[in-house]
Amino acid sequence: MKNQDLTEKMAFIAEIEKLKIVYRQNGVFDKSRSENSAEHSWHVTLMAVLLLDHASLPDLDILRVIKMLLIHDIVEIDAGDTFLYDEEGKNLAAEKEKLSAVRIFGLLPKKYNEEFIGLWREFEERQSPEARYAASIDAIQPLLNHLITAEKDSNPYQMTRAKVLDKKAFIQEVSEELWELTRDLIEKSVENGLYSRD
Amino acid sequence: MKNQDLTEKMAFIAEIEKLKIVYRQNGVFDKSRSENSAEHSWHVTLMAVLLLDHASLPDLDILRVIKMLLIHDIVEIDAGDTFLYDEEGKNLAAEKEKLSAVRIFGLLPKKYNEEFIGLWREFEERQSPEARYAASIDAIQPLLNHLITAEKDSNPYQMTRAKVLDKKAFIQEVSEELWELTRDLIEKSVENGLYSRD
Numbered sequence: 001m002k003n004q005d006l007t008e009k010m011a012f013i014a015e016i017e018k019l020k021i022v023y024r025q026n027g028v029f030d031k032s033r034s035e036n037s038a039e040h041s042w043h044v045t046l047m048a049v050l051l052l053d054h055a056s057l058p059d060l061d062i063l064r065v066i067k068m069l070l071i072h073d074i075v076e077i078d079a080g081d082t083f084l085y086d087e088e089g090k091n092l093a094a095e096k097e098k099l100s101a102v103r104i105f106g107l108l109p110k111k112y113n114e115e116f117i118g119l120w121r122e123f124e125e126r127q128s129p130e131a132r133y134a135a136s137i138d139a140i141q142p143l144l145n146h147l148i149t150a151e152k153d154s155n156p157y158q159m160t161r162a163k164v165l166d167k168k169a170f171i172q173e174v175s176e177e178l179w180e181l182t183r184d185l186i187e188k189s190v191e192n193g194l195y196s197r198d
Numbered sequence: 199m200k201n202q203d204l205t206e207k208m209a210f211i212a213e214i215e216k217l218k219i220v221y222r223q224n225g226v227f228d229k230s231r232s233e234n235s236a237e238h239s240w241h242v243t244l245m246a247v248l249l250l251d252h253a254s255l256p257d258l259d260i261l262r263v264i265k266m267l268l269i270h271d272i273v274e275i276d277a278g279d280t281f282l283y284d285e286e287g288k289n290l291a292a293e294k295e296k297l298s299a300v301r302i303f304g305l306l307p308k309k310y311n312e313e314f315i316g317l318w319r320e321f322e323e324r325q326s327p328e329a330r331y332a333a334s335i336d337a338i339q340p341l342l343n344h345l346i347t348a349e350k351d352s353n354p355y356q357m358t359r360a361k362v363l364d365k366k367a368f369i370q371e372v373s374e375e376l377w378e379l380t381r382d383l384i385e386k387s388v389e390n391g392l393y394s395r396d
Contacts, residue, residue, distance in 0.1 A: 002378075003252075003375055003378070005251070006249075006252055006375060006379060009248050009249065010342070010379065012248070013241075013244075013245055013248065013342065014342060014346055016241070016244070017226070017227050017241070017342075017343060017346050017347070018227050019237075019240075020226045020227065020233065020237045020241075021226055021227050021228050021230070028215070028218045028219055029215050029216050029218065029219050030219050032219070033231070035218065036237065038236075038237035038240045038241065039217075039218045039234065039236035039237040039240065041240045042217075042236045042237065042239045042240035042243070042268065043211075043214070043215070043218075043236065045240070045243065045268060046211075046214070046268045046269070047211055049264075049265060049268065050207050050210070050211065050306075050310065051204075051207065053203070054201075054204055062261065063260065063261055063264075066247075066261075066264055067247060070240065070243060070244045070247065071244070108248075112248065144208070144211065144212060144215075145215060148212055148215050149215070177201055177204060180200075180201075181204060181208065
């Protein structure tokens with residue numbers, strides 16, 4: 001192809017094919033395999049579109065939220081997925097993720113490279129309203145997915161209700177309604193034996 | 199939860215978890231399994247964001263394109279994925295897909311049900327500029343994915359270059375650049391033995 005911009009974009013689009021084989025802790029509906037980061041990204045993006053009315057943050061730019069969620073896990077292609085509750089793993093992953101962002105977003109033409117690196121950093125820093133909303137959705141989806149796909153009374157990492165509530169507490173400042181939803185999903189998970197009561 | 203709107207949205211968001219186990223004809227990068235319609239939806243949505251500059255259609259509403267692509271395959275939860283070149287299967291699937299749209303989008307609050315049913319029909323009818331652009335992206339992604347993930351010289355359905363070009367010909371009217379890209383992907387696939395030369 002003669003179009004240099006399009007050629008660079010297609011190199012990126014081919015590279016991110018690999019996100020479909022980055023697997024997460026949770027499963028899928030028929031319990032046949034682990035969920036991967038590409039389908040998770042689809043699920044959170046559509047959730048963000050649907051739940052926008054329930055965020056208490058005014059004037060959210062939904063297009064920026066969508067872009068953030070579509071790309072937020074792409075760095076896992078080199079760095080792998082890190083379990084939310086693995087504190088040591090997360091520190092080790094942070095450096096790898098930075099290098100991964102430089103390599104993979106670096107495949108894109110300059111304008112898009114800068115935009116995507118910026119959006120990814122913004123998401124990670126969780127300071128802007130869009131990043132805080134996107135992070136809330138990204139924190140709610142695994143609760144729902146886990147509740148739907150996990151075997152009853154399966155709690156291999158001995159998760160407690162308190163530990164999960166603590167990780168998700170930032171959602172309260174994004175939206176009372178989404179926080180109520182979060183607590184509801186956690187209570188149902190406790191009832192199903194996925195987290196212990198304390 | 200007390201919020202009826204949010205409860206209905208969450209029923210829909212839980213239901214679409216099942217799109218992750220609707221499998222397509224193509225594979226994934228490590229050839230370990232088939233690609234599914236949820237991760238395909240993620241891939242096309244991000245492609246649509248990136249390739250917008252290359253569409254020849256003026257004033258495309260990218261947010262409508264994104265929503266269309268996020269939801270375009272959800273009807274497959276009841277109807278299954280139909281292979282693009284299976285003409286008989288496609289006629290049988292059409293009726294099932296309509297019923298599926300009514301059932302699944304019907305889980306949503308009225309406002310969203312109407313919006314999503316409308317977007318899904320618009321995508322299927324391929325008349326509006328947004329639908330034509332979205333359909334082009336949805337037609338290019340499988341060519342790239344197949345080229346990346348298929349075994350060399352594997353052509354189980356005896357596909358010919360002419361047959362594939364014919365199916366994708368509508369892209370030419372959406373964008374000369376995307377049509378050049380399409381032909382380029384098809385030629386590379388022919389070189390790899392995925393389609394016969396004539």
